[in-house]
Amino acid sequence: DAGITQSPRYKITETGRQVTLMCHQTWSHSYMFWYRQDLGHGLRLIYYSAAADITDKGEVPDGYVVSRSKTENFPLTLESATRSQTSVYFCASSAGQGVGEQYFGPGTRLTVT
Amino acid sequence: GDSVTQMEGPVTLSEEAFLTINCTYTATGYPSLFWYVQYPGEGLQLLLKATKADDKGSNKGFEATYRKETTSFHLEKGSVQVSDSAVYFCALRPLGNTDKLIFGTGTRLQVFP
Numbered sequence: 001d002a003g004i005t006q007s008p009r010y011k012i013t014e015t016g017r018q019v020t021l022m023c024h025q026t027w028s029h030s031y032m033f034w035y036r037q038d039l040g041h042g043l044r045l046i047y048y049s050a051a052a053d054i055t056d057k058g059e060v061p062d063g064y065v066v067s068r069s070k071t072e073n074f075p076l077t078l079e080s081a082t083r084s085q086t087s088v089y090f091c092a093s094s095a096g097q098g099v100g101e102q103y104f105g106p107g108t109r110l111t112v113t
Numbered sequence: 114g115d116s117v118t119q120m121e122g123p124v125t126l127s128e129e130a131f132l133t134i135n136c137t138y139t140a141t142g143y144p145s146l147f148w149y150v151q152y153p154g155e156g157l158q159l160l161l162k163a164t165k166a167d168d169k170g171s172n173k174g175f176e177a178t179y180r181k182e183t184t185s186f187h188l189e190k191g192s193v194q195v196s197d198s199a200v201y202f203c204a205l206r207p208l209g210n211t212d213k214l215i216f217g218t219g220t221r222l223q224v225f226p
Binding site (some may be wrong): 008020025031033040041042043050073090092094095096097100101102103104105107 | 128149155157202212219
């Protein structure tokens, strides 16, 4: 399917477990982003990537790891999940070159028990 | 640093009422400005954008004008529908060579028949 997809859509995990959220886009966009959305905080940027093998921290990177070996994929890993990481996670992509518009995936709702 | 401030919600309106959601920003120079909409259970979708002062973005009956003198980008619609019920996010793309966006905290709109 064309566009940007995330998997899984829903995930329940236990404190201390490692969890990986997947993001895949079919537009060959250079930029990809991970956000978390929490009540009262809006959207907060976790990590972003300008191209394959280039990643950088956003506003709230602690406890998260990213990689980008291929342009189309940008997985987000919680190495040891904590309850404070319970949130809705959104992946987004943009074409770069100063265009600015980001296109969002449908989100992953993660619950850490 | 750059920031976006939106009015607190929820905004509650009857169908066919006039809508204004206020957005002001703090930024260096002339950032690009965006409005995104998030329907329940979905990711964010780009609603409209403006890239320079006095530009008017419009889509689906919504409009917003880039006002440099008041650093504002208020969202308006002349006659809202129940289907417009959603969360609306104002965002800016700072000057520079990345596609990072800075989002406001979002304003929930509830439209009743």
